[in-house]
Amino acid sequence: MLTLYGCYRSRATRPLWALFETGLAFAHVPIIQAYRLADSAAADAPENTASPSFLAVNPMGQIPAMVEGDLVLTESLAITLHIVRRAGGPIAPANDAETALMEQWALFATSAIEGPALEIMLALTQGQDKAAEGAARVAKAAEALRRPLARLNAHLATQDWLVAGRFTVADIIAEECVRYAQPHPTLLAEFPAVSAWVARCQARPAFQKMWAGRLAEPA
Ligand SMILES: N[C@@H](CCC(=O)N[C@@H](CS)C(=O)NCC(=O)O)C(=O)O
Structure with missing residues (x-):
């Protein structure tokens, strides 16, 4: 077990x-x-x-x-x-090429997106006492995210999921990095294919189950 x-x-x-x-x-x-x-x-x-x-x-x-x-x-x-x-099963890679692509998108998300996205979440959810400093942190992090989000947006403009035309582990890891930027009031709306993909990911029953568990925990 x-x-x-x-x-x-x-x-x-x-x-x-x-x-x-x-x-x-x-x-x-x-x-x-x-x-x-x-x-x-x-x-x-x-x-x-x-x-x-x-x-x-x-x-x-x-x-x-x-x-x-x-x-x-x-x-x-x-x-x-x-x-x-x-x-x-379907969320796992079916061959070496799929493994490589899933690893690529997972590493892309954790190296290019996670850090600045987390900065946005922390600044907007924990930094209200220092508004000016927080706004500068958010603006800098948003700027750092625009290039990787544009890359993601272009990829998702022609397909629903990151790899092999189906929902996979790559979507889980990448969405969980992009999610940290969701408290930003306008950033994700600049990238409509990313926004639509985030909504598809978050509509999945397994995400909803995870999210219910998160909400049930003390903040
Ligand atoms: N690269 C690690 C980062 C792990 C990490 O930073 N975890 C945080 C919670 S999300 C933690 O345990 N923080 C407590 C600490 O660093 O003392 C991973 O992705 O697992």
Whole structure:
């Protein structure tokens, strides 16, 4: 049995969404980030990223992490790709070319989109006390995103999904990076094919299940 460590309000959304898509059985240990304990409604969380029991799993003290038998993985991308390979089915690659393309889009999203998109989410959801500084951070991050979002938009203008004409793990990882930019009031609207694809991704029952779990967690 695969065990996934990490609360929903973290990058654990990627493997959780993939697990719900595949139906693979798993045990969930909702470890929370230690830095959130001070001001979170989850301050009484019994286990967190600084707990000795979790540091024995991931000495970096970060979530998500996954254990399956002797295999321990501590990067969300590696965990999510592993899950879909284990489960097989339509969201997994069917051949080497599809593997390469799914890895390409997943790496593109985590290297070109995740950082500035996260900056937008953090500035707009946590930085209200310093409005001017927050607005400058958001503008800079939005500018950094326009080139990769234009690339994504051009790709999605002629197809519904990133790889092989079907929904795959590449869409999960890329959408979960783009999602961080959604609090920006206008940015995604500049890229209509990206906006339509995000809506398609988020309409999936497995995304909705993951999102309900996220909303049910203390902020
Ligand atoms: N590259 C890692 C990043 C993991 C990461 O930064 N996780 C955050 C939560 S989303 C965390 O555990 N933060 C707690 C900390 O860094 O102390 C991955 O994608 O898994």
